[in-house]
Amino acid sequence: MEDNLVKVVLRLEEGEDVYVETPWATDLGDGRYRLENCPFYFYDLAYGDIFSAEYSEEEERLAFVKVLEPSGHKLVRIIFENPADEDGKEKEQLDSLVAMGCTYEGTNPKYICLDIPPEIELGKVTEYLISNELNWEHAAPSYDTLYPESE
Incomplete structure (x- = not known):
C-alpha cells in the first residue's frame, strides 16, 4: 500500500x-x-x-x-437472496451491472456496495435494480438526500 x-x-x-x-x-x-x-x-x-x-x-x-x-460517484447497496459469486441469477445480475460500467465491493457475496461512476446515470442503474426486483437502497446520495420532501 x-x-x-x-x-x-x-x-x-x-x-x-x-x-x-x-x-x-x-x-x-x-x-x-x-x-x-x-x-x-x-x-x-x-x-x-x-x-x-x-x-x-x-x-x-x-x-x-x-x-x-463530491466526486460524482454514486453508491447503492444490494442484498442478494443468494450469493452473487456463485453461478445463478444473482451472479448474472451483478455481471450486468458491471457491464453497465459499475464496480463493486462486498462484505460477503450477498451484501454488495455498487459504485456507480459519474458517467453512468443513477436512474439507469436503479431502473435495472427495480425491474429485476432486487433488494437495494440508495446510499450516496441517500434516499433522504434525493427525496427530502418524503420525510
Missing part, C-alpha cells in the same frame, strides 16, 4: 445500533482525504469523495467530519 493511505473511522448511529467502519483514504494534506473504498453502512459518502477528518480521542484515530468535494 502507498505511504499516504490511512484508515478513517466512519460512525453511523441509528437509534441504539452503532455501525463503525474504517475504509482506506488517501491523505491529501491539510486535513483533507479522498475515499478509496465504498462505505458499507455510512450514507452520503462515495468512492473518490474528498472529505475532512480530524483525530478523535474517542476513536483513537482519524474520524470523518464532512464531505468537502
